[in-house]
Amino acid sequence: MQIIEKKMIEVTNNIFCARVIANNVRSDFFYNKPVDTSYNSYLVKGKKNALIGVVHNDCCKEFFSILEDTIPVSDIDYLVMNCTGTEYSDSINEILNRNPNIQVVGTIPAIKNLKEITNVKFNEHITKNGDVLDLGGKTIEFMVAPCLPWQDTMITYVSEDKAVFSGRLFSSNYVSEDIFDTDYDGYKTALEDYYKHIFLPYGGFVKKALNLIKSKNTEFIITSNGAVIKNNIIQKINDYLKLAKTNDTAEVAVFCPKHYKNTLKIANVIADTLKKCHINVCIYDVCNISENTINAMNSAKAVIFGTPTINKNAAKEIWHLLSELDAVNAKNKPYFVFGSYGWSGEGTELVHRYLLQLRLKPFAKPVSTVFTPSETDINDISEYTRRFAESIENNWKEN
Numbered sequence: 001m002q003i004i005e006k007k008m009i010e011v012t013n014n015i016f017c018a019r020v021i022a023n024n025v026r027s028d029f030f031y032n033k034p035v036d037t038s039y040n041s042y043l044v045k046g047k048k049n050a051l052i053g054v055v056h057n058d059c060c061k062e063f064f065s066i067l068e069d070t071i072p073v074s075d076i077d078y079l080v081m082n083c084t085g086t087e088y089s090d091s092i093n094e095i096l097n098r099n100p101n102i103q104v105v106g107t108i109p110a111i112k113n114l115k116e117i118t119n120v121k122f123n124e125h126i127t128k129n130g131d132v133l134d135l136g137g138k139t140i141e142f143m144v145a146p147c148l149p150w151q152d153t154m155i156t157y158v159s160e161d162k163a164v165f166s167g168r169l170f171s172s173n174y175v176s177e178d179i180f181d182t183d184y185d186g187y188k189t190a191l192e193d194y195y196k197h198i199f200l201p202y203g204g205f206v207k208k209a210l211n212l213i214k215s216k217n218t219e220f221i222i223t224s225n226g227a228v229i230k231n232n233i234i235q236k237i238n239d240y241l242k243l244a245k246t247n248d249t250a251e252v253a254v255f256c257p258k259h260y261k262n263t264l265k266i267a268n269v270i271a272d273t274l275k276k277c278h279i280n281v282c283i284y285d286v287c288n289i290s291e292n293t294i295n296a297m298n299s300a301k302a303v304i305f306g307t308p309t310i311n312k313n314a315a316k317e318i319w320h321l322l323s324e325l326d327a328v329n330a331k332n333k334p335y336f337v338f339g340s341y342g343w344s345g346e347g348t349e350l351v352h353r354y355l356l357q358l359r360l361k362p363f364a365k366p367v368s369t370v371f372t373p374s375e376t377d378i379n380d381i382s383e384y385t386r387r388f389a390e391s392i393e394n395n396w397k398e399n
C-alpha cells in the first residue's frame, strides 16, 4: 500500500472526514486484485464528540496526524463502529492507547468481535435498534442492519444533518479529488465492482438496509470507502437496489470441463433429458471460468457438476469453480454430481461430499460410468435425470 494523500474535509456542518487515499491496496476482498481506495473516518462534533469508523492499520500514522490536527483523541467521547471487519478495526488499539476512556459503541456481536480483535479491555456501549446517542447538538440514531457483510453491522443516522453513515454499503474503491459523487459514471463503475466483490451473497440484507435508509429523510450517504453521496439520493438508492436483485439465468445449470470427453457425453445426456422435461437448462464449460459461469452457479435453482476421476481426485477445474460457490445462499439448493472414471472413481464422491458439507440438497448418490458411457449407461442416466427433474419440480411447487 502506498499512501497518496491525507486530508481532513468538512462534509457538512461539524461533520468532518479524515480521509486517507492509498494506492495498490491488497486487502480484505481484494487480495487478488490490488485497488486504489480511500479510507474514511468521520468526526461528528457536538458538545460531545464521536468518531464514526477508523481506518486500515497501514495508514494509521497518516490518519492520526490529520485527526489530531483537528482534535486530540483524548477529547473524543465515543468511537462508533458500524462495521468491524479487521480492515476497519485494527487501528482501534491505537485509539485506545491514546484515549483509554473512550466509549466503544456497537451492536452486541460487534462488541464481542472487537474484544477478540483488540485483546484489550475497553468501555463498551452496546446499541440496539432505535437507540439514540445525544452528543448535544448532534443526535446519532442506530439502526441494526446485519450482514453488510459481517453479521455485526449497523447503520447510523445523524438527524440534524440528515446524514446516513452506511459503512461498507454504498462504499467503492473510487478515488477522486472531490469527496462527493460528482463524477457519476466513474463512481458507478467502481460501486458496481465493489458490490460484486463484497455484497453479492447478501442481496436480501442489502434490500432490508436500503429500506431503512429510505425511511429516513436523507441528504448524505456517508461511506467508509470512496465517495460521499449527496446528489440524487433517491435515484442512487434505487440503482443500488437493482444491484441487489438476482440475475435471471437457467433454472438448472450443468458444469463440466468440456475437454473431458466421456464426462461431457454424460452432460449432454443430462441436458437433453432435462429439456425433454421442459426444464430450462444450460451446460457451462468450466475450462475457462467466466463471471457468467459463476453467476449461473450462484443463481440457478439447481446445479449439476461433472468430473472425471484424475489421480484419485476430481478435476481441478471443478474445484476451481467450487471455490466461487456462494455458500451463504446455496443451502438447500438441489444438486447431483456425475462423471466417468477408470478404476477407483473417487472424483464424483469427493465433490458430492463437499457440496453436502456446504448444506446443498443432494438428489441422490453421484451417477458415474466406467470409461465410455455405454447404451445401458445412457438409458440409466436419462432415467436418473428424469427422476431428478420430477423431484425439483415437486420441490418448486411446494415452495
Ligand SMILES: Cc1cc2nc3c(=O)[nH]c(=O)nc-3n(C[C@H](O)[C@H](O)[C@H](O)COP(=O)(O)O)c2cc1C
Residues within 6 Å of the ligand: 259, 260, 261, 262, 263, 264, 307, 308, 309, 310, 311, 312, 313, 340, 341, 342, 343, 344, 345, 346, 370, 371, 372
Ligand atoms: C492422468 C490420469 C489419471 C487418472 N486417474 C484415475 C484414478 O485415479 N482413478 C480412476 O478411477 N480413474 C482414473 N483415470 C481414468 C479416467 O477417470 C477415465 O479415463 C475417464 O473415463 C476419463 O473421463 P473423461 O473422458 O471425461 O476425462 C485417470 C486418467 C488419467 C488420464
